Amino acid sequence: MERQALAPLPALRYEFKRQHQATVMKNGHVCLGIDKHYYSVPYRFIGRKVKLLYSRTNVEVYYHYERIAMHRRIKSPYSYTTEKDHLASTHRFMTEWTPDKFLEWAASIHEDVRLYILKILDRKQHPEQAYRSCIGILSLARKAGNERLASACRRALGYGVYNYKTIQQILENKMDSYEDSLFADELPMPSHDNIRGENYYK
Template sequence: MADLAEHYDTSILPARVYKPRDKSLVEGAVKILYRRIYAYLKDRKFYSLGELNTEIWRLLDIHNERKLTNRPYSRKDLFLEDEKPVLRPLPATRFEIKYQCVATVMKNGHVLLGHDKAYYSVPYPYIRKKVKILYTSSTVEIYHKYNRIALHKRSYKPFSYTTEPAHLASTHRFVSEWSASRFLDWAGGIDPAVGDYILQIIESRNHPEQAYKSCMGILSFEKRVGRERLINACKRGQEFENFSYKAIERILENNLDQRSPEEEQHSGDQLPEHANIRGKHYYN
């Protein structure tokens, strides 16, 4: 309510709880309108909202032009003579309701607005800190300890990234360039098998943006384990028909990229020797 009052440059004085006399004039006006408008509409049928609204406006005009009891003027006369001359112009923009939520800044310098599943950048010093997000139908404001640290135009595209390059540390500025074509070109430059695997990940998502973090994680394995192992891991992932970052991670952790399917099947047939493992002869 405070935001509404500030937007229209006015004051709001709420009535006390369970004190109907604080707003007796309002209660009286509601009662009169109920009798003069709602009562006339109660048993009538309307076939569109526009038709109903037209009739409401007609009855409201009759109500406003009706002379007040024991007065030579109507409500409309009173408004035109006394109130309208002192009215100020409405603000240039309409009031927008603000909603809020709390989020933690991710390592890539973005926060997630869960309502839209969209990401927005903040200055990199706030990484891993809790922030408050205030958002309207058109803007997203991000605050840290009552200080606004970012302002963005609201995006309604799920899993999209809205990024201000100046917010990001040099190591994170590549995030603003994330796109499906960029990851496909990068993966294809490593090997066609890697390119095919990344393509499968992107196509398996409802929105390409959902796959970007997985693609980035998979392609980063090239520096960590080498190009050859990444290529073999993607080939094994395709054999398993499992397309995800976790699948590649497990393949590399278990060295499955360095073993052929035949070796893996053969090793699975051989049980290790152990004193507690008994053959069928034990039961003879």
């Protein structure tokens, strides 16, 4: 008797959702803190505070109860999930952060810094994905000085490794002051529980 009155089961299984508050960065992305992963939202929401609702499989972004973006949840840290139509560069809309401005800033420090920033911008599918790395690297000039940053970028260009962490490690380990013939193929060995070291085998 009751079967006739039953409604069909939902097409999608219920998933528990959590909330996270974030501000849309100038590169048009928000960070889901628990995963340290960045998701794009439409560029007109840059600078706005938004709410992220996330489940095991999806991330939804809301502004004033309106859903403005939805992405599959990706848990890889410090990487980007980007929808092309969200980006300011797709619509020729100029924000405070643009590739040309970063290249001009880098050129004012040194040509090697400009070349390094150019490599970072070229390696990303969308320029907005590189903006945080660019501003992080260029800001190191205030702490380390223009000359040291230029030397660090020159060494990193030789490694063929293009990211903020590489420049930071070179400066922290004072590798920018090494002779070019020394440690040409070495980056600092990261500490890791699975790496026992040479003394383990003695």
